[in-house]
Amino acid sequence: MNARAQPLEIDLHFEEDGAQMFAxxxxxxxxxxxxxxxxxxxxxxxxxxxxxxxxxxxMLAVDGPIGSIAASALGPDARAVRAVxxxxxxxxxxxxxxxxDRTIVVDQRADADGFGPWTVKAGLIQVEPPxxxxxxxxxxxxxxxxxxxxxxxxxxxxxxxxxxRLTEASIKRVVEDRGERLCLANRGDVWLYATPIVHGSxxxxxxxxxRVLQVDYAAVDLPAPLSWRGL
Numbered sequence: 308m309n310a311r312a313q314p315l316e317i318d319l320h321f322e323e324d325g326a327q328m329f330a331x332x333x334x335x336x337x338x339x340x341x342x343x344x345x346x347x348x349x350x351x352x353x354x355x356x357x358x359x360x361x362x363x364x365x366m367l368a369v370d371g372p373i374g375s376i377a378a379s380a381l382g383p384d385a386r387a388v389r390a391v392x393x394x395x396x397x398x399x400x401x402x403x404x405x406x407x408d409r410t411i412v413v414d415q416r417a418d419a420d421g422f423g424p425w426t427v428k429a430g431l432i433q434v435e436p437p438x439x440x441x442x443x444x445x446x447x448x449x450x451x452x453x454x455x456x457x458x459x460x461x462x463x464x465x466x467x468x469x470x471x472r473l474t475e476a477s478i479k480r481v482v483e484d485r486g487e488r489l490c491l492a493n494r495g496d497v498w499l500y501a502t503p504i505v506h507g508s509x510x511x512x513x514x515x516x517x518r519v520l521q522v523d524y525a526a527v528d529l530p531a532p533l534s535w536r537g538l
Contacts, residue, residue: 321380325468326499326504328490328492329496330496331495331496337366338494340366344360345520348392355391356412357391357538358538359538372497377445380499388535392520393517393519394517395459395516396515396516400514402509405482406505408502408523410433413434419533420530421437422436441503443527444501444524445500446523446524449497450497451518453494454491456491460489460508461489462487462509473505522538
């Protein structure tokens with residue numbers, strides 16, 4: 308259970324593939340600080356949407372160990388705009404079908420061309436923006452537990468972030484045509500993804516803990532009167 312996974316997909320590069328692993332980006336102290344910051348979050352739901360994360364702001368900033376990875380892709384204006392904790396356990400061991408992430412979190416609802424539909428989850432206002440906004444975002448996944456081939460690694464389709472908004476039927480064809488890669492990780496490893504990349508995951512087998520802090524970053528403002536909710 309505590310054995311280290313062996314990341315195999317180190318040949319993936321963000322510019323070409325839409326994904327890249329940063330091995331050992333977080334040291335032991337940083338991992339412990341994240342665990343302390345998320346200790347009081349609800350533990351009975353698969354994904355906990357984080358509305359505010361003051362204890363994590365230094366790490367999420369562009370000069371911190373997490374934010375600097377996002378800034379390597381987006382530049383110095385990168386800022387964290389959404390965070391979710393995924394905590395798989397034996398009791399909460401879900402699978403996730405192939406899909407693209409298509410929503411963002413905003414400060415308040417307002418009419419704007421191309422934005423919709425709207426939803427509210429965990430008190431946070433979410434909306435599907437024009438796809439070109441998603442194409443200018445990146446997603447960071449911080450691993451707090453080792454992820455080998457059996458512990459529900461994220462599955463991605465390299466280069467699928469370049470294909471635009473895909474229908475459910477076309478996503479299936481893309482996976483069949485292009486194949487998938489498994490994003491393995493050790494504790495403290497960080498994966499960087501293009502936000503629109505096609506991805507999914509299986510349930511862990513055997514079931515065991517797999518904690519991932521996922522943070523979306525953007526470097527552009529939304530059209531007024533909309534604004535990012537931020538952290």
